[in-house]
Amino acid sequence: MAAEDGDPWGPAAPPLPRVLCDTARLPSPGGEAAAGVLWKLAEPGRQLDANVVRLPAGGRVDTHTEPDLDVLLLVLDGTARLDSADGEHPLRTGALTWLPHGSTRAVLAGPDGVTYLTVHRRRPGLRIQPPEAADRLRRSLGEGA
Template sequence: MAVEDSGSSGTAAHSPLPRVLCDTAALVSQGGDAPAGALWKLAETGRQLDANVVRLPAGGRVDTHTEPDLDVLLLVLDGAARLDCADGEHPLRTGVLTWLPHGSTRAVLAGPDGVTYLTVHRRRPGMRIQTPQAADRLRRSLGEDGA
């Protein structure tokens, strides 16, 4: 399906259309031959979400971190992993869908055959250049008067 998505919600003739983006089964079929890291990223213009298919090799790890702003869904597509968080260790296997709420601290450790998973979260807003007056307003709202 070759469709240009303007990301706008204009008339029906110009409205974005659903489309197939990725065959995750084909990505997973690479197994241990797949490179480590992001195998696929959602890159469509006008999107409100970010999504990635990530491969961690056997024993690979996403170090302990806290996501302060975004809830994340993590779906294991192939393999197994362990989720480490404040309440202990949780096994993740193919088909397990996990919610990682914002503010939670977590780490992911791939199992003996590695793991491939999909993550989905709200898109982070891009950085914007603002006027010096906007920075002054932000400092005042945070109680930093600059004096």
């Protein structure tokens, strides 16, 4: 059998760029149905996570610290306020903000709400492992016999 006959489906095709979402066509800012995650990147094999999020007027993402991931936040529509350790920062349409890992932040939507895109490295998924994997880890840490 020749090498080219080894894969009945042919060589794997390289991934191709493609348009995933037209943010201008996402639900409009009115009403409760338009709040929350409007779109998320869900392509298999990706290295990034991305979400388009809508907060209604006065909505907020409470104060939190992201210990592991840098996040880019791009305001697509509306206004918001970013609260961080160094104070309050107004955000308007077009504002691109870097939220470094380890930083503490909160986002408060303006009077007309805010729609924004976040992008960050993909978090590794949880993997189910056999019970003996935990035993091996304990032994390597000197916690078991």
